[in-house]
Amino acid sequence: MASRNKIPETLERVCDEFSKLPGIGKKTASRLAFYIMNLPREEALRLSESIEALVENVRFCSKCFNITESDPCPVCSDPGRDQEVMVVVEEPNDMFAIEDIGEYHGLYHILGGAIAPLDGVEPEDLHIRELIERIREGTIREVIIATNPNAEGDVTSVYISKLLKPLGVKVTRIARGLPTGSDLEFADKTTLKKALEGRTEE
Numbered sequence: 001m002a003s004r005n006k007i008p009e010t011l012e013r014v015c016d017e018f019s020k021l022p023g024i025g026k027k028t029a030s031r032l033a034f035y036i037m038n039l040p041r042e043e044a045l046r047l048s049e050s051i052e053a054l055v056e057n058v059r060f061c062s063k064c065f066n067i068t069e070s071d072p073c074p075v076c077s078d079p080g081r082d083q084e085v086m087v088v089v090e091e092p093n094d095m096f097a098i099e100d101i102g103e104y105h106g107l108y109h110i111l112g113g114a115i116a117p118l119d120g121v122e123p124e125d126l127h128i129r130e131l132i133e134r135i136r137e138g139t140i141r142e143v144i145i146a147t148n149p150n151a152e153g154d155v156t157s158v159y160i161s162k163l164l165k166p167l168g169v170k171v172t173r174i175a176r177g178l179p180t181g182s183d184l185e186f187a188d189k190t191t192l193k194k195a196l197e198g199r200t201e202e
């Protein structure tokens with residue numbers, strides 16, 4: 001009986017790992033695996049090394065949950081930043097978008113997402129408890145909520161401001177200039193700058 005030709009186990013393993021990534025189906029996973037097999041050896045190894053370095057060296061800041069190679073992150077450990085203002089965002093990329101404007105010099109707090117019960121994201125899955133603790137320390141004067149301008153972002157904003165206001169801190173939300181349903185991180189600089197400047201008290 002002729003032996004059946006099977007996909008090598010090593011290749012199958014890579015396909016399996018790729019198909020666990022968001023938005024990658026089995027077909028794309030195998031296409032990527034074949035693509036990597038055809039890469040020059042150094043290039044393929046560079047990819048695996050960069051993933052290893054990411055896993056080993058990049059972590060979340062224990063204060064603001066920014067992604068960082070040093071803990072606390074450069075923003076949290078910079079005494080030159082305004083220690084009385086804090087912008088609350090959903091994801092690290094939102095923070096980088098605001099940093100890119102170059103106009104904001106306060107602190108940040110990254111929630112790690114937005115409240116979305118239909119997707120199984122409850123308030124306790126986000127860094128809201130840690131945010132409350134930071135505000136309780138009493139140095140923050142104003143919290144600027146900069147969640148995304150969509151349904152989940154709105155729900156999250158309302159939820160947080162209800163918790164924060166009794167703590168005696170001023171709570172503002174960035175202006176509505178951003179296109180509804182969009183993602184903060186993809187807003188252009190001018191729009192984002194205007195949204196930040198035109199923030200209103202919650």
Ligand SMILES: [Zn+2]
Binds near residue numbers: 062065066
């Ligand atoms: Zn930090």
